[in-house]
Amino acid sequence: MTEKTFRKAFGVLQQHAETLRDQAEPNIDDLLTIVQESVEAYGVCKERIDAVETALKAALDGAGVGASATVAQPAIERESARAAGQPSKPAAPTSFDDMDDDIPF
Numbered sequence: 001m002t003e004k005t006f007r008k009a010f011g012v013l014q015q016h017a018e019t020l021r022d023q024a025e026p027n028i029d030d031l032l033t034i035v036q037e038s039v040e041a042y043g044v045c046k047e048r049i050d051a052v053e054t055a056l057k058a059a060l061d062g063a064g065v066g067a068s069a070t071v072a073q074p075a076i077e078r079e080s081a082r083a084a085g086q087p088s089k090p091a092a093p094t095s096f097d098d099m100d101d102d103i104p105f
Helices: 006-022 028-062 067-083
Strands: none
Touching: 006 028
16 A cells, blocks of 8 residues: 555455455465555554544543543444454444433423
C-alpha cells in the first residue's frame, strides 16, 4: 500500500476477506501476499482508529463531556472486530424506541 488512509486499508481488508471467503479451495500461491497486505492494512486501520479515539477523548475531556467517549467506544470496537473478521457483539439500544421504560407520558 502506497497511501496510508483508513478507507484504502479497510478496502484491502474487505477485498481479501471476500477473496478468502469465496474460494472453493485455498490458493496457497496467493496466501502469503494476502496475509502480508492484510497485516499492513490492519496496522494502518488500527493506527487511524487509535488516533481518532485519542483526539475524540481529548476533545471531549476538554469540553467536559467524558461520558460520551464511552458511548462511542462500542461502535469503534465493533468496526475493529468487523475489519479483523471477528464476530461483533450486538449493539446496545440506540433510540428511544429501542428502550424499554415504564414512563407513562
